[in-house]
Amino acid sequence: MNFSDHTSIRQTLENVLEQSKSVAEKGEVASYIPELARREKDLLGVSVCLQDGTLLSAGDAHLPFTLQSISKIFSLMVALCEHGGDYVFRRVGKEPTGDPFNSIIKLETIKPHKPLNPMINAGAIAVAGMIPGATIEARLEKIMRLLRKMTGNADLRVNEKVYQSEKQTADRNRALAYFLKDSGILEGDVEETLDLYFRHCSIEVTTAEVARMAAVLAADGYDIRSGEQLFPREVARICKTFMVTCGMYNASGEFAIDVGIPAKSGVAGGIMAAVPQRMGIGVFGPALDDKGNSVAGVHLLQKLSQQWELSIF
């Protein structure tokens, strides 16, 4: 594949989009956060950001959606930059779970009671607890500042409706957080940390922005557009490894075989995929499979990976 031929890249994006659109039929839009349930099922968009910064899109790439679990990568980045790996990994593990993203079971059965990894809800709530700052706004700002740089969008913001909707219905996440507090993993005010977590999950983006963020990760933290190293190489390496082992929840093994790209999904239907040293990809398709991953999005990434030989394995 010649990646300087933008017409043919665009054509491929249109083709894989067409091949994947009908797959959305097999999925369902997330409904446990009521505001997410309002989305039409058959939307599908894709953007690719090449290593020279060129951005190419197809389908519903202009529609905003919330990051949800994709944001767990960025809160982890901030925690690693603030505290370093030793501190972070004393409170959250490095192992995949094989359980659903919001599962509670292993928190109690495994000793010590630390969440197995930062990509499941329990682990991400523990990470949110590590983000320092005098107020929730100041803590959120640390994540927002990083994301504004990575996307180049100075107006990036939280979708208030989605945030409120999750906050009002998040009893399971509350249960996880209070258990973490009892186990000494979470320090400080539990409701404030939960609030930070709900807000970073509700940051609104488009596939183009997700592709840009993925391109920075693919380039080990280097942002071609500003010429800045936005975070250390080592942080990028850790995040991409988690994306391979835990990024697609308990479908990460299957995704590694079928697609083979470090990726992170969210229940709003987004997927961020970083092809090391080659490109960033953002996908949005709100119909989810039974593991909580965009059903058409995964299909589209599989087609793209086959066509362009993107698997890292």
Ligand SMILES: NC(=O)CC[C@H](N)C(=O)O
């Ligand atoms: N898988 C997800 O995207 C989960 C994120 C969502 N905010 C939750 O906590 O349930």
